Amino acid sequence: MKNMRNKRFFALSACALAISTASAQPNNENEHDKTSPLEVLHLEVIHVTAQKRSADAQKTPISLNVLSSADLKEKGIEKIDDLQYSVPNLHMTETGISTQIYIRGIGTGNNQGFEQSVGQYIDGVHYGRQQLLRMPFLDLERVEVLKGPQSILFGKNSVAGALNLSSARPTQDLNASIDVSYQPEFGASEINSMVSAGLTDTLSARVALRDYQEDGYINNSFKNNDETTRDEQAYRLSLLWEPTDSTNFLLKLEHDEFKSDGRQIEIIRDDPNMSTGLAFNQYLGLFGHPGGITESELNFERQADNDEFSHNELDNITLTANTMFDDYTLTSISSLVSYEFTEECDCDYVAAPVFNVDINEEYEQFSQELRIVSPLSDTFDWIGGLYFQRSENEFDDRIKIPANSILPLANPSLAPIANTSAGRNYTLESTMWSVFFQGNFHVSDDLTVTAGARYTTEKKDGHREMNIRELNNNIIGGGDIIADPTAATLYNLAFAIQNEQSPLSPEGHNLTNSRDESSFTPLLNVQYKFNRDVMTYISATTGFKAGGFDARANNIGSWEFEEEEATSYEYGIKSSLLEHTLEVNLAVYRTEYDNLQISQFDGTLGFNVGNAKETLVQGLEVDGRWLALDSDAGTLTINYALAYLDHEFKDFKNGNCYNRQVPDGDIGPGGVQLCDFTGKSGQYTPKFTTTIGFDYFKAISFLGFEYFRANLGLYHASEQNVHPNLDPLYDIDAYIKVDARIALEAENWSIALFGRNLTDEKVLTYAGNAPLSGSSFGTNTFYGFVDRPATFGLQVQYDFSD
Structure with a gap:
C-alpha cells in the first residue's frame, strides 16, 4: 500500500511540476489569435496515416473511422474497449482469461496462443497480444480504425482490420495541460497531464502522465465490497531531435501499470439438473455453502469468496528515425515491447471452494521496420520496406484444488485430487521476416x-507441458509431482486434462513442435475521382494469419491450429458535398475466410482451438459528418455511421457443442462428438450497429467563459450472440446507449458535466458456462461480464499553452 501511495504521489507531483514549469516559462512571443470554430464555414479536413503518409481521410480509399484527441476527451474514451460505442462493427470485451476484439465479426477468442486478428499498432509498432488490449490510453493525437484485411502496410496478422494509434509528439512551442475528472458514484478519478517544450533549437521534449482510480460498480455481496477496483498509472517521455531540416529522431519511453482487484462477473442464470431438479446454488447449499449463489440475475451483484486480482506492467522503447534524400523519406522504427502480468482467478465464479487458478505471463518483443516513401508524383509514387519481429512468450497457469474443495464431497472418488494442482507451462518463440511494396500508378x-x-515468412517453436503436482506453495508451477498414480486419471475424468504418458502417470502431457510458414498477400485497388469532391474505389486484397499452438486446451488433440487466409473485395464512395459541409461515405464489402481460427469452451474447464473451414462476411457501412448549422445561433456538427453485417459459417462442422446441445458434427480430439455450426452467425455479429453524435458550439459571455459546448452521442446494436459456443440462450436483445456532455470553455480552461449510458442499459459483453457446473453437477449455469451502468461525472481542464 505504501508503494502504491508513493506512485500516486509521484504522478501528482509530476503533474504539479509540469504545470508550474509551464506557468513560470517566460513568454517572448506575441500571442496569436485562436480561430473560433464559429469562423469555420466547412468541415475540418481530417488527416490520417493509414497508408503510411499523411493524407486526407476523404481521399484514402479504404473504410476507416477516425477519432481525434478532442473526440477521445469529449466521448470519455479511456481505453480500447470504450471505442466500440463510437465505431460500428467494432466489438471488444474482457473474459475470464483473455481479452477479445472483433471487426466485422472477425476476432480472436480465448487463448494465449493466439495473436489478434485485429492488429493494434502504436506509433507504427505492432501490439499483437491479448493483454495489451487492456492498456490505458495516454496523450493520443489520433485513433484510426481500419476495417478489412490490412496485409500490405500493416502486415502482421491484421486479417480483420487494424487499430492505428498515434501518440502526440513533442513541440518547440510551450504546451502544457492538466485534465481531471471524477465520477462520484463509482469513486472513479482520472488525472491526465502533459507538458511539451523545446529544450534547444533542435531538441524538444514531451512528458505525459496518467493516474486512474476506481472503486468498481459490481457489489460482491459475499464479501460486502465493490468490484472491480482499478489502479492505473502511465508515464511517457518523448524526445524529438531535429539536427537538420531533413533528419529527425523521435525516442519514446513509456511505462504503464494497470492493476485490478475483483471482476465485473456475476452468475446470470442457473438452470437445474434435469434429473435431480437441483440448481447449482442448491448443490452448493447441500455441501455447506448456501451463500455460494444467492441470486442469478443480471443486476450488478455477485458472490465470490476467493481473492481475485490482475497486475500488469508494460514497457516500451521506440526509436523512430526519418531522413530525406532527393525527396525520398527513409524511416526506421526500432522497438522493444515487454509486459508481465500476474492474475488470481476465482474461476468457479461462486462463493464456495471449488477451484482457483493462478496465471502468469511474460512477453518480450523486438521489432525493426525500414521503410522508404517516394515523393508524390503525377505518374507513379510508392512505399516499400522490410520488417523483422522476434518475440518470446511464456505462459503459466495452475488449476488449484484446495483441501476443502466441494468436489470430493460431491464425488468421494475424487478425494485424491484435494490439495493438488494441474500446472501448465506454455512457451512460444516466433521469428518473422517480411518485405512489402505498394505503388500508385496515376x-x-x-x-x-x-x-x-507483402511476402512473409515466420517460424514458431511451441511447447506445452502439464503435470499434476502437490499444492504446497504459492508459486505458479511449483510443487512436487505427486506420487499418487490415480490423481492423473481423476483429473482426466473431472477436468478432461488428458495424460500423454499412460493413464496412471502424473506427468500429464509434454508437447513440442515447430511451424515454418510463408505467405504472399497481394492487393489491387482502383480509385476514380468523379470530381475534386467525389471519389470512388474498388479493391481486392488478401490476408493471412499464421497458425500456432494451443496454450489453453487441456487435451492433446487440439495442440496445433492452422493458418487462416482471407480474400476480400470492397467497393466504396467518399464524397464531400454542399460546399464541404456534408460528407457521405459508403463501403460495400465481401470477405471470405478459410480456416478461421476459433476458440470455444470444451464443456468442462478448458478452451479448444480449431479452424472453421469456410466463413463468409459481407455487409455495408455508411458514415460521414454534416455541418448542419453555422450561424450566430451556433455551430452544430453531426457525426453518423451505420453498419450492416452478414456473418455466416459456410462450413464449420467441428465446433464445440454448447451445454445440452445435441451433437451433430464431426468427431473431434479424443473421440469427442462435435457440433455443426454451418449456417450460423458467429459471436459479436449484430446485423446492425449505428452511432450518431451531435456537437453543438456557441460563443457566449458568462462568468468569464467564452464558449458553450454540448455533445450528445447515441449507439445502437441489434440482437447478437455473446457466448463463445453460440448458445442461443445468449442471443442478447438490441440496446441503445446514450452519452452526453455539456461544457463551458474559456481561453485556457473548461469545466464539463458528463453522463454515460444514460439509458442505464445492462449490456452483457460476454457470457460463458460456469466451469464444472454442467460436467460435474449437471446444471446449466452461466456467468457474464457486464458493462458499466449509468454514471455521471465532472471534468475540469486547464491549458497553460501560449
Whole structure:
C-alpha cells in the first residue's frame, strides 16, 4: 500500500511540476489569435496515416473511422474497449482469461496462443497480444480504425482490420495541460497531464502522465465490497531531435501499470439438473455453502469468496528515425515491447471452494521496420520496406484444488485430487521476416491504380507441458509431482486434462513442435475521382494469419491450429458535398475466410482451438459528418455511421457443442462428438450497429467563459450472440446507449458535466458456462461480464499553452 501511495504521489507531483514549469516559462512571443470554430464555414479536413503518409481521410480509399484527441476527451474514451460505442462493427470485451476484439465479426477468442486478428499498432509498432488490449490510453493525437484485411502496410496478422494509434509528439512551442475528472458514484478519478517544450533549437521534449482510480460498480455481496477496483498509472517521455531540416529522431519511453482487484462477473442464470431438479446454488447449499449463489440475475451483484486480482506492467522503447534524400523519406522504427502480468482467478465464479487458478505471463518483443516513401508524383509514387519481429512468450497457469474443495464431497472418488494442482507451462518463440511494396500508378488526373504485395515468412517453436503436482506453495508451477498414480486419471475424468504418458502417470502431457510458414498477400485497388469532391474505389486484397499452438486446451488433440487466409473485395464512395459541409461515405464489402481460427469452451474447464473451414462476411457501412448549422445561433456538427453485417459459417462442422446441445458434427480430439455450426452467425455479429453524435458550439459571455459546448452521442446494436459456443440462450436483445456532455470553455480552461449510458442499459459483453457446473453437477449455469451502468461525472481542464 505504501508503494502504491508513493506512485500516486509521484504522478501528482509530476503533474504539479509540469504545470508550474509551464506557468513560470517566460513568454517572448506575441500571442496569436485562436480561430473560433464559429469562423469555420466547412468541415475540418481530417488527416490520417493509414497508408503510411499523411493524407486526407476523404481521399484514402479504404473504410476507416477516425477519432481525434478532442473526440477521445469529449466521448470519455479511456481505453480500447470504450471505442466500440463510437465505431460500428467494432466489438471488444474482457473474459475470464483473455481479452477479445472483433471487426466485422472477425476476432480472436480465448487463448494465449493466439495473436489478434485485429492488429493494434502504436506509433507504427505492432501490439499483437491479448493483454495489451487492456492498456490505458495516454496523450493520443489520433485513433484510426481500419476495417478489412490490412496485409500490405500493416502486415502482421491484421486479417480483420487494424487499430492505428498515434501518440502526440513533442513541440518547440510551450504546451502544457492538466485534465481531471471524477465520477462520484463509482469513486472513479482520472488525472491526465502533459507538458511539451523545446529544450534547444533542435531538441524538444514531451512528458505525459496518467493516474486512474476506481472503486468498481459490481457489489460482491459475499464479501460486502465493490468490484472491480482499478489502479492505473502511465508515464511517457518523448524526445524529438531535429539536427537538420531533413533528419529527425523521435525516442519514446513509456511505462504503464494497470492493476485490478475483483471482476465485473456475476452468475446470470442457473438452470437445474434435469434429473435431480437441483440448481447449482442448491448443490452448493447441500455441501455447506448456501451463500455460494444467492441470486442469478443480471443486476450488478455477485458472490465470490476467493481473492481475485490482475497486475500488469508494460514497457516500451521506440526509436523512430526519418531522413530525406532527393525527396525520398527513409524511416526506421526500432522497438522493444515487454509486459508481465500476474492474475488470481476465482474461476468457479461462486462463493464456495471449488477451484482457483493462478496465471502468469511474460512477453518480450523486438521489432525493426525500414521503410522508404517516394515523393508524390503525377505518374507513379510508392512505399516499400522490410520488417523483422522476434518475440518470446511464456505462459503459466495452475488449476488449484484446495483441501476443502466441494468436489470430493460431491464425488468421494475424487478425494485424491484435494490439495493438488494441474500446472501448465506454455512457451512460444516466433521469428518473422517480411518485405512489402505498394505503388500508385496515376493513369490520369482522375484515375489511380494501386498494386501492392507483402511476402512473409515466420517460424514458431511451441511447447506445452502439464503435470499434476502437490499444492504446497504459492508459486505458479511449483510443487512436487505427486506420487499418487490415480490423481492423473481423476483429473482426466473431472477436468478432461488428458495424460500423454499412460493413464496412471502424473506427468500429464509434454508437447513440442515447430511451424515454418510463408505467405504472399497481394492487393489491387482502383480509385476514380468523379470530381475534386467525389471519389470512388474498388479493391481486392488478401490476408493471412499464421497458425500456432494451443496454450489453453487441456487435451492433446487440439495442440496445433492452422493458418487462416482471407480474400476480400470492397467497393466504396467518399464524397464531400454542399460546399464541404456534408460528407457521405459508403463501403460495400465481401470477405471470405478459410480456416478461421476459433476458440470455444470444451464443456468442462478448458478452451479448444480449431479452424472453421469456410466463413463468409459481407455487409455495408455508411458514415460521414454534416455541418448542419453555422450561424450566430451556433455551430452544430453531426457525426453518423451505420453498419450492416452478414456473418455466416459456410462450413464449420467441428465446433464445440454448447451445454445440452445435441451433437451433430464431426468427431473431434479424443473421440469427442462435435457440433455443426454451418449456417450460423458467429459471436459479436449484430446485423446492425449505428452511432450518431451531435456537437453543438456557441460563443457566449458568462462568468468569464467564452464558449458553450454540448455533445450528445447515441449507439445502437441489434440482437447478437455473446457466448463463445453460440448458445442461443445468449442471443442478447438490441440496446441503445446514450452519452452526453455539456461544457463551458474559456481561453485556457473548461469545466464539463458528463453522463454515460444514460439509458442505464445492462449490456452483457460476454457470457460463458460456469466451469464444472454442467460436467460435474449437471446444471446449466452461466456467468457474464457486464458493462458499466449509468454514471455521471465532472471534468475540469486547464491549458497553460501560449
